[in-house]
Amino acid sequence: MPQREFVPKKYKLRSAESALVALHSVDGKQSFDFTFEAVRTNLFRVRFTSKEHPLPPYPSVGDPVKETLDNDASFSTTPSSAAAAAAATATATKVGAVTATVQWENTPVVSLSWTDSKQLLHRDLPGRSYVADSSGVSHYSVLDREALHVGLGEKAAPMDLTNRHFILSASDTFGYDVYRTDPLYKHIPLLIKANSEGVVAIFSTSHSRGTWSLGSELDGLYGPYKVYRQDYGGLEEYFIVGKTLKDVVRTYAELAGFPLLPPRWAYGYISGGYKYTMVDNPPASQVLLDFVAKLKHHGIPCSAHQMSSGYSFSDRVPSLRTVFTWHPKRFPDPKKWTSQMHAAGLRLLSNIKPFVLSSHPDFEKLKDARALFTDPDTGLPGYMDVWSAGGAQGGEGCHIDFSSSFGFKWWYEGVQKLARAGIDGMWNDNNEYTLPNDDWKMKLDNEDVRLAGRAAEVNDSVGLWGRNLHTEFMGKASHDALVDLRPNLRPFVLTRSATAGTLRYAASSWSGDDVTSWENLKGANALSLNAGVSLLHCYGHDIGGFEGPQPSPELLLRWVQVGIYTPRFAINCFKTSPLDNLIGDVIEPWMYPEITPLIRASIKRRYEMLPYIYSLALESHLEASPPQRWIGWGFETDPEVWTCSKLTHGEEEQFWFGDTLLIGGRGVYEPGIIITTAKLYLPRKTEGQNFDYGYVNLNAPYQYLASGQWVEIAVEWKSSIPVFARVGGAIPIGKSVATRTPGEDRVDAAAASPDVEDDDYRGVEIFPPRASSHGRVFEYIVLRWRRLLLGWTGW
Secondary structure (H helix, E strand, O other), X not given: OOOOEEOOOOEEEEEEEOOEEEEEEEEOOEEEEEEEEEEEOOEEEEEEEEOOEOOOOOOOOOOOOOOOOOOOOOOOOOOOOHHHHHHOOEEEEEEOOEEEEEEOOOOOEEEEEEOOOOOEEXXXXXXXXXXXXXXXXXXXXXXXXXXXXXXXXXXXXXOOOOOOEEEEOOOOOOOOOOOOOOOOOEOOOEEEEEEOOEEEEEEXXXXXXXXXXXXXXXXXXXXXXXXXXXXXXXXXXXXEEEOOHHHHHHHHHHXXXXXXXXXXXXXXXXXXXXXXXXXXXOOHHHHHHHHHHHHHHHOOOOOEEEEOHHHHEOOOOOOOEOOOOOOOOOOOOHHHHHHHHHHOOOEEEEEEOXXXXXXXXXXXXHHHOOOEOEOOOOOOEOOEEEEOOOOOOEEEEEEEOOOOHHHHXXXXXXXXXXXXXXXXXXXXXXXXXXXXXXXXXXXXXOOOOOOOOXXXXXXXXXXXXXXXXXXXXXXXXXXXXXXXXXXXXXXXXEEOOEOOHHHHOOOEEEOOOOEOOHHHHHHHHHHHHHHHHOOOOXXXXXXXXXXXXXXXXXXXXXXXXXXXXXXXXXXXXXXXXXXXXXXXXXXXXXXXXXXXXXXXXXXXXXXXXXXXXXXXXXXXXXXXXXXXXXXOOOOOOOXXXXXXXXXXXXXXXXEEEOOOEEEEOEOOOOOOOOOOEEEEEEOOOOOOOOOOOXXXXXXXXXXXXXXXXXXEEEOOOOOOOXXXXXXXXXXXXXXXXXEEOOOHHHOOOHHHOOOOEEOOEEEEEEOOOOOOOOOXXXXXXXXXXXXXXXXXXXX
16 A cells, blocks of 8 residues: 655644643645643643544544542643644653553653553654554554563454554455454454553554554664554544553543443353254254254253354345345245244344345335445445355345434444344344445535534545444444343344444444364463453354364364353354365264263353353453453463463463463363363462462362463363362352343243243352362362252242
């Protein structure tokens, strides 16, 4: 792409009052404004704009409520004279525990540090900090190569982003390489830098496409640097400072919105498979009822089913996707069929895609209302190839423009139509908005899109406003439709693509169309951990792989064994082949009889742990702590998590599931015929006076192990992956089947099913220290952890 960088200099101080520094530059023919503002004690905002580079017209977060800062949180008083203002080149302030410095002798340079420390947490790159580049801007800052860099929503493994380059956009990456493909499905420009000194996040509010380069490019004049480049508009960024990842992620949630609380059933087993809704004989509706009967026959609990788009194909040749309709032969009576599925205890999620083929019965209506993007070269709708049927089959169509009031309402009404037919949740799919032209025009008559003081004079091109703005408003339309129709039920929207703002409307997401391989099983952990710090919390993967060959028995079992310790547990796939790319094949829990009892036991263990998993969902919703966490989360004082490259810059083979359970280890992600042991690190708490009591191995030989050491344990692929519990922790448990909570059956048809039991039992698994040793050093001491059993008939 063309590069036309211009580095504005010759800045003059306009004001430095309260907690705001305002600078103005007239350098040659171009005029730029720069502001730095302390919004809260650990939250700062930078804006860098010009007439040609306006603020993002619809930022992905709203303006935060400002805190009342201490009296000393002021940069200075307004200069007493023009001469004094002209002479000023730097100012600093103490805000809480943070010292913020702004220098502008050359270009504006922001530095952040702890007030009691000389070590900088962040510094802009002198001489090249805030830069205009054609229609967009860039922000350069100094790179700490030894720090851990995480976030950006969902990026290829490994978790650490240092020394790599990333595209900030979203794409339909069917069958992606988990270690190499970029971009994937999410557009969340949140970068977090962490080391033992502290944590700093940089977040851009723009939906415009861009890139982050974190040391992947070098210029000897400037030394190591990282740079955020934004294709269109001016810069609006937030700096978030904290001692720990938890501090920073919580503050980011206060800015972007805390994760929604999904309904409890969303943490059970969710089944799926493209093939089921594509079958004509017997009809797909009967095939799915037969699938439910097989679940019951094999004793495998299941809470919901994801309906792939075959239910909405047209009944003609060629048979094509027609969103918000039902195939009359595959589903002759949708309401009757959904009632039958509910009677079996399953909720239903319907796949909906934000585009219409020119054959759609409402195409002309949407076209006439300008609810589709407009190609300025032709004045016609912006046509492009979209998924029309099976694998690699496209047809001419157009995407819905959610800035159009008609388009938003049309989608809202379509969602309610499906909900009235008995669909419980919406599966917003293929919503990456891979539009081919930045100049395509938007309608912009949706009042929710046009914000006061933001969009009065900006153009209507999709490049400036951002493609994934529509991902966000698609989520809002689906969410609002469900809330308005069913105000007493928690709405559930599953989304493949996401922005920071999308998560205010969609409660769950996943890593998209992954591939069946041991490499993908391992690499998926990195995606989960970066998703977690980006507030994608009810997040998981298509277990067994969406695309590619069928998994071997060992790989499928191992994937299930890992998957039950992740926030979202779903088996969904489209197994295509050169001979069949229209219907494909599916993964079923009983496909290998020799391991069906083990698959069943793992899924039932998942259900048994639902009280613990749901407690993590509540913690996510209230505190913004992700259920699945990096090994160093909460252990920032353990030097090993920062100095061992395997834990910071390596492969994420172990992770926390909540505060109590430590999962995985090196060897878990290899075939058992090659690896028979697993190696993992047991992190250690060192702050304060409380002694760290170590860990308990929850598999034979059930030994105590001291913290702060690497251990190697046996792994026999049919038994279990390594699972350790922190001594002193506890796990509430329930029944190992699908249950209904008190009163749920009055508002949820599936909860009223006779196949769903009452949630009237609780146990607690506790992991106490060995009484005689006070937890000092435990090695190969046999333990049987205690289980307390409780029962009740109501709340």
